[in-house]
Amino acid sequence: MSPRTLRAAVAAVLLPVLTTGCSSLSYYAQSVSGHLKLLNAARPVPEVLADPATPDVLKARLELTQRIRNYAVATLHLPDNDSYRRYANLQRKAAVWNVAAAPELSLTLRTWCFLVVGCVAYRGYYDREQADAYAGQLRALGLDAGVYVVPAYSTLGKIPGSYFADPLLNTFVQSPEGELARLIFHELSHQVAFAPDDTIFNESFATTVERVGTARWLAEFGSTAARDALALQQARRADFRALTATYRERLNALYESTASDDDKRRGKAGLLAQLRADHAALKAGAWQGYTGYDGWFDRVNNASFGVLAAYTELVPQFERLLAAQGGDLPRFYAEVQRLAALPMDERRRALQIAAPSPRAP
Numbered sequence: 125m126s127p128r129t130l131r132a133a134v135a136a137v138l139l140p141v142l143t144t145g146c147s148s149l150s151y152y153a154q155s156v157s158g159h160l161k162l163l164n165a166a167r168p169v170p171e172v173l174a175d176p177a178t179p180d181v182l183k184a185r186l187e188l189t190q191r192i193r194n195y196a197v198a199t200l201h202l203p204d205n206d207s208y209r210r211y212a213n214l215q216r217k218a219a220v221w222n223v224a225a226a227p228e229l230s231l232t233l234r235t236w237c238f239l240v241v242g243c244v245a246y247r248g249y250y251d252r253e254q255a256d257a258y259a260g261q262l263r264a265l266g267l268d269a270g271v272y273v274v275p276a277y278s279t280l281g282k283i284p285g286s287y288f289a290d291p292l293l294n295t296f297v298q299s300p301e302g303e304l305a306r307l308i309f310h311e312l313s314h315q316v317a318f319a320p321d322d323t324i325f326n327e328s329f330a331t332t333v334e335r336v337g338t339a340r341w342l343a344e345f346g347s348t349a350a351r352d353a354l355a356l357q358q359a360r361r362a363d364f365r366a367l368t369a370t371y372r373e374r375l376n377a378l379y380e381s382t383a384s385d386d387d388k389r390r391g392k393a394g395l396l397a398q399l400r401a402d403h404a405a406l407k408a409g410a411w412q413g414y415t416g417y418d419g420w421f422d423r424v425n426n427a428s429f430g431v432l433a434a435y436t437e438l439v440p441q442f443e444r445l446l447a448a449q450g451g452d453l454p455r456f457y458a459e460v461q462r463l464a465a466l467p468m469d470e471r472r473r474a475l476q477i478a479a480p481s482p483r484a485p
Contacts, residue, residue, distance in 0.1 A: 151247075158250025159279075162219070165212035166291035172211050185297045185304075186211060192305045192341065199344075200337045201453050202312040203281060206289035213294040218273040220248040221255035225262045225269040226426035229379050229388050231372065233430035234267065235323075243321045245434055248274065268425035275299075276307055281315035301346060302338055302354030309337035316457050319464040319471060328438035329460055332446065335439075336453075363406060364417055365436065371399045372429045396424060441475050448478065 169186050172178050189208060196202040224246050225234040233245035249255035255271045262269035275296040279288065296307050313330035342351050378391045403421045407414060420428060442460070449455040459478065463471050 154250060154254060155248070158220070161250070162212055162214060162293075163287060163291070165214060166210040167212070168210050169292070182297070186292070188301065189292055189297060189304065189308065191345070192308050195341055195345070196309055196312055196337065199340065200309060200333070201457065202309065202333075202337075203315045205281060205315075206286035207281065207312060207315070208290060208292050208308055209286070210289065210291040211293075211297070212291045215294075217295060218252070219276050219293055219295050220250055220274045221252050221271050222246040222248045222274050223255050223259050223262070223269060223271055224427040224431050225259070225267040226430050228266055228268060228426070229385060229392070231376055231379065231426050231429050231433070233323075233427065233434070234262075237321075243323075245323045245430065248277070268427045270423055270425060270427045270431075272431065276311055278311045278314035280318055300353050300357075301350040302342055303357070305341045306334045306338045309341075310334035317460045317464045319468070322464075322468050322471065323434045324437050325464070325468075325471065325475075327435045329442055331435050331439050332442035333453075335443075336446065360411060360414060360416070363410065365432075367399070367402060367406065368429065368432055371395060372433070375426070375429065399424065438475065444480070445475065445478050 169190060173183050173186060193208050197204040226232060227234075235243040235245050236247050237243040247258065249258065252271070259269040259271050276290070276293055279290055281289075290311065296304065299307065310330045310333065313333040314326065316333075317326075317329060319325045338354065342354060346354075374395055375392065378388055378395065381388070383391065400421050403417065407418075445459060446453075446456045449459065463474055463478070466474060
């Protein structure tokens, strides 16, 4: 069997269950072919840097990614492998487009299940039109569905060999320095610990590592401009989280109330209208016209809130767990790996016990 045939065979078996698989053969086909196209477009970073046709701006960014990647190994103790040592220009703005869905009167995300990663709360497509079409099918079933851009994803380091390692992509390498470091640290964290069937645990852990890692990177190597840019973005993100958390609580209270479904629908419409008005006021005031969240508010629905929760819900617990380990990342990783191996209910209880809430004064 030739190396190329071997790569295709391994991918055909493993990639559908490492990304966002389902039972549909057509879905598996686009998952395999899309990922193989991504891998085939990747070239080793030294080769891209040596190419006279590579723009100087891109060379500078790739050199920065390698410094960040080396820091991830030496200081953050993240995996030392071939991930993010190659670069691919996909000629598009997203690595994949994820579809998420929730019931009309609930914030609980629908899940799709497969062999390696278990059940996850999204389904990914390498073609935007296919993602939109599937979201339309879900809406026809009465679900709140949405499509969101994913600039990078992790294959969890499950497949050996440099060819299968996650590459750098044009979809994120031009991000501001802090955002670039944040994304690389986040995706590498998925290779450290991964709990099947528990998207919230996995993403909250990776979000915790990205925050700690980015702060440490910028404190040591970041320019004043990079630190200021990240601080501004973090302030906006904190405002966004606070605003959306308030309305998530209000929506959840409405959905769990004894009101009729018709009253819940009217209440939902009113809350979403007020949410958009509050965002407009924030944008006109403290954000000084910043438009980065416009698309989210334009398309907001129950699925939007569910996706947000997946990335941040358990971050406070993980941050307290890290503090309990004295900020020592290897010890923190070992504890997270232990928790990831537990059944979900036991894992959540253990995380609360290992990282108890601080006592009120």
